[in-house]
Amino acid sequence: MEAAQVWDACMEAHKAARLTHAPWPGRDALQKTTKGRFALHSQSVQMIVAAFLANIETTHKLRQSHPHMQMKYPWRTKRFYPVKWPAQAVSKEHGRVVLPMGKHRPSLVLLIDLPETSGACSLVWNNGFELHVCVEIAQAEKAPGTAQATVDLGEIHLAAVTTNTGAAMIVTGRGIRSLKHLRSKQLGKIAKKQSRCKKYSRRWKKLQRAKNKQCRRSERRIRDVRHKATRQVIDFCVEHQVGTLFIGNPHGVRDKNNGRHHNQRMALWEYGKDIDYLTHKSKAAHIMSFSGSERGTSSRCPVCGHRHKPKGRNWACRHCQFSGHRDLVGSVNMHQLSFGFARDVSSFLHVSTSAWLVQAK
Incomplete structure (x- = not known):
């Protein structure tokens, strides 16, 4: 709360300067304004001032480069920081x-x-x-190599990776799905007991604390499994000397209304965190990564281009009789979408795909 007051003091000083068309306060002015006023270490106050100025600079750049976003300078008071x-x-x-x-x-x-x-x-x-x-x-001084790879994110299999050298890997996400399913069942049991209690009663508060404890525990376990899964993807890329990584963004899948149960699974699919984790880890390994749409990659045959909606985990073409893993087919098709050339899939017809089952211990 004391740190939030430091932020609010900086915000009020900057807001007053904007309203009166006065010069905006810089680092020295804000540090002078906040010096000796708060029950914090002086260097802690300085770091909050630096974070506030970084926010101002980023907002200023976005207002110039992306005016349609209508970004606002900090204006709302904070309670915690x-x-x-x-x-x-x-x-x-x-x-x-x-x-x-x-x-x-x-x-x-x-x-x-x-x-x-x-x-x-x-x-x-x-x-x-x-x-x-x-x-x-310690970080790598240069990229592991010049190979190119694509990642197809999924809800059942967290990531399917293919390279232009013919290597492939699948990391399953069933461990994360089971943890989320367990969390939903346990929260449902507690909510059923809580519905029979008077709101804000002693027992209601006790059950609410149990729900919060269960949510925090599940969140920590899911975060740990996600770190392990994305680490295996980056280690695979380093092993096969990948220098450029394309991460498909499956945002369009969530917009489809395919029933209550499917919509619930899509709502619990945190593919945004998978993209963030892969981007952060690839940067540490000096692998250039970028993300984009993967629309249509899972429904097109990589050999003849025939389109149809697959069923099950195996993709079988009705025209050329090509067959392969559904997620690997989507990853192979991303090469043309991201790097501008069609991937030769002959090496994937008999590829030995490594699959790691990532589970919480």
């Missing part, structure tokens, strides 16, 4: 982390071990306090 500490303010000693809160105020002491390469820290609320730590890791 993450507290940040730079690397030079964090002390690590004897299995504990000391986060200063300013002069004449007790510091936050956490009994955890951080690696030697850790730096800046942030205290974030995500249905419970989380400590986010920046850790320096």
Whole structure:
């Protein structure tokens, strides 16, 4: 809450300058405005000021380059905001982390071990306090190679990857589906008990805490499985010397109304997070990645171009008798869509596809 007040002070100063057509306050002016007013470490206040100015700069650029978005400068007051500490303010000693809160105020002491390469820290609320730590890791100095690959994201199989060298891999997402199904069943049982209670009663609040606890636990497990699955995709690309990666965006699939059960599965499909995780990990591996539409790639034969709606996980063409895994066919067709040339599928007719089942332990 104290960090949110720092943000609000910066927002009010910037808003007043805009309304009076005065020069916008810069870093020095905002730091002078917020100096000594809040119960936070001075460097924590400076990091909030820096984050606010970065927001102003990004908004200014978007208003010029994309006026149709009608972006607004920060105007709404915040109640909470993450507290940040730079690397030079964090002390690590004897299995504990000391986060200063300013002069004449007790510091936050956490009994955890951080690696030697850790730096800046942030205290974030995500249905419970989380400590986010920046850790320096060794990265590749150049791209693994010059090969090209495409990724077909799916709800049953999280990712199907093919390269222009004839390699392919499927990472299944059934582990994530089972965790989401378990979460829905457990939340349904708690909601049934809660419906028999008076709202905001003692038992109702107890059941609500149980629901929140279950949601947080499921979220952590799903996040862990998603990290492992996307890591296997990037490791596969590094192994086969991929330098450019196309990630298909299946946004059009969600817009179709195919019944209540199917719509519920589509609503729980978090393909946006899969794209973010793959983009972040590919950047760390020096693999150039980009995303785009994959419309029509799963319904077209990669050999003769015949179109029909497939049933099941095996894609069988009615004209040329080509057959292959449905998700791999979609990934193969993406090569023409993303790189502008048709992929020779002869190497995929007898390809040995590796499939890893990613499950939560």
